[in-house]
Amino acid sequence: MSAASPREPGMFALVLHSHLPWLAHHGRWPVGEEWLYQSWAATYLPVTDVLRRLAAEGRTRMLTLGVTPVLAAQLDDPHCLAGMHHWLGNWQLRAHEAAGMREESYRALGAREHRAASTALEDFETHWRHGGSPVVRQLVDADAIELLGGPLAHPFQPLLDPRLRAFSLSEGLADAHARWNHRPRGIWGPECGYTPGMEKGYAAAGVEHFMVDGPALRGDTSLGRTVRDSDVVCFGRDLQVSYRVWSPKSGYPGHSAYRDFHTYCHDTGLKPSRVTGRTVPSHEKAPYDPELASQAVDRDVADFVETVRKRLRSESDRIGRDALVVAAFDTELFGHWWFEGPIFLERLLRALPEAGIEVGTLADARDRGYVGACVDLEDSSWGSGKDWRVWAGDQVADLVRLNDEVVRTTLDSIDKAREQNVSPVALRNRVHDQMLREALLTVSSDWAFMVSKDTAAAYARDRAHKHAHALREIAEAVGSGRTETARRLADGWSRADNLFPGLDARRLPGRHGGPR
Numbered sequence: 300m301s302a303a304s305p306r307e308p309g310m311f312a313l314v315l316h317s318h319l320p321w322l323a324h325h326g327r328w329p330v331g332e333e334w335l336y337q338s339w340a341a342t343y344l345p346v347t348d349v350l351r352r353l354a355a356e357g358r359t360r361m362l363t364l365g366v367t368p369v370l371a372a373q374l375d376d377p378h379c380l381a382g383m384h385h386w387l388g389n390w391q392l393r394a395h396e397a398a399g400m401r402e403e404s405y406r407a408l409g410a411r412e413h414r415a416a417s418t419a420l421e422d423f424e425t426h427w428r429h430g431g432s433p434v435v436r437q438l439v440d441a442d443a444i445e446l447l448g449g450p451l452a453h454p455f456q457p458l459l460d461p462r463l464r465a466f467s468l469s470e471g472l473a474d475a476h477a478r479w480n481h482r483p484r485g486i487w488g489p490e491c492g493y494t495p496g497m498e499k500g501y502a503a504a505g506v507e508h509f510m511v512d513g514p515a516l517r518g519d520t521s522l523g524r525t526v527r528d529s530d531v532v533c534f535g536r537d538l539q540v541s542y543r544v545w546s547p548k549s550g551y552p553g554h555s556a557y558r559d560f561h562t563y564c565h566d567t568g569l570k571p572s573r574v575t576g577r578t579v580p581s582h583e584k585a586p587y588d589p590e591l592a593s594q595a596v597d598r599d600v601a602d603f604v605e606t607v608r609k610r611l612r613s614e615s616d617r618i619g620r621d622a623l624v625v626a627a628f629d630t631e632l633f634g635h636w637w638f639e640g641p642i643f644l645e646r647l648l649r650a651l652p653e654a655g656i657e658v659g660t661l662a663d664a665r666d667r668g669y670v671g672a673c674v675d676l677e678d679s680s681w682g683s684g685k686d687w688r689v690w691a692g693d694q695v696a697d698l699v700r701l702n703d704e705v706v707r708t709t710l711d712s713i714d715k716a717r718e719q720n721v722s723p724v725a726l727r728n729r730v731h732d733q734m735l736r737e738a739l740l741t742v743s744s745d746w747a748f749m750v751s752k753d754t755a756a757a758y759a760r761d762r763a764h765k766h767a768h769a770l771r772e773i774a775e776a777v778g779s780g781r782t783e784t785a786r787r788l789a790d791g792w793s794r795a796d797n798l799f800p801g802l803d804a805r806r807l808p809g810r811h812g813g814p815r
Contacts, residue, residue, distance in 0.1 A: 365447035374431025445660035448483035731804035
């Protein structure tokens, strides 16, 4: 820190939430594995590269990074790793094709994309050849980040049966430990969904802190808050700061110089244009200019630093003590949705401490006393309206009913089988494991979100019903005593979606509490 930059009051925490639903073997385009590979190439590769490079300079505790178990499973999956390697090679070929076109603008685009694809391919082959877990583990071991975990398959927890909710969370934390030899102290609850009582489940699982959206704390996000009568702390997203980036109307990614997300070259699939203007049609948009975009990044970094500085000062003055400012985003914003996002991130993480702003993680905030009085947190989320309408509204009433049916069928089937088992030793039951796996895939919050927001709604409903069908098939065989048929079905569906091999139904709490 230079002498010209005295320390500002308080602390700033950047929180990123990395998540995609399970996409492997479920379609390719326009929704399916392509979504995973695009996000991997545009976000996960460059963002981890930024963090690895900054960590090599000795920088620590730079941000809090959430990685959901279902995304982690895909980043380690052999099929996805092979598919990603193929996708990167195809990107390089598409860039080579563009470089050979007659139009000068496309030749420049092709050359630029070919360099980017070559860099990504080298990064992938060097650091990711054994999956994503070694990449994340390196950042955790270097103390570059705090890692947040989460429940298996990203369910909207407030609507989930408490037993399945507890099981999903405990298995998700166990999955994190198995992958990274690290048990997260905090989580990003899916969709920041909360209902009273969940703090008790968090405490029982060893979760010390979690994220909520700013309105859940009535906008007072200046400190973390213990929740109700627990020691679990919730941290609120500061919307005034976060919306400098996030706002769809005025956020940085909409700047005219940045690369336009929606405009494609139909011959190569590459993106040749800059935003130019919000109302400018695609065919009239100006060619992308990296230098103009870089200048815009510098301006936006400076603006964000000044926004954080002012917010720290005003909030510290208001509460009479050093305040906390938490900015939180989906990780995929940085690169996938906003091409220049990783560049912005690197420059921001350098600029904040240079400006005298202390940067830390959520665990740092808790450990350093950025915690105020307890709050009686109520039902909330970070979705539209900050309530549950996205996951429980009229548009998705059919999915809510489906989820209830699937969960009830799963729990009833396993409970009955347990009651009929007179053996004093509970052996692992792969059929029960698969029933729980299919139930959790059915109740993923992503399906309701995609329907409510009308983004690939048909795909989302198909996915929910496919997993529900698998569960029903297995449960019917179990219920009718066709043990071998149930095993065959469970094995087949397990091969179709080979994730969470550590999931163990014996750890599902019983009807009256406690495991089997």
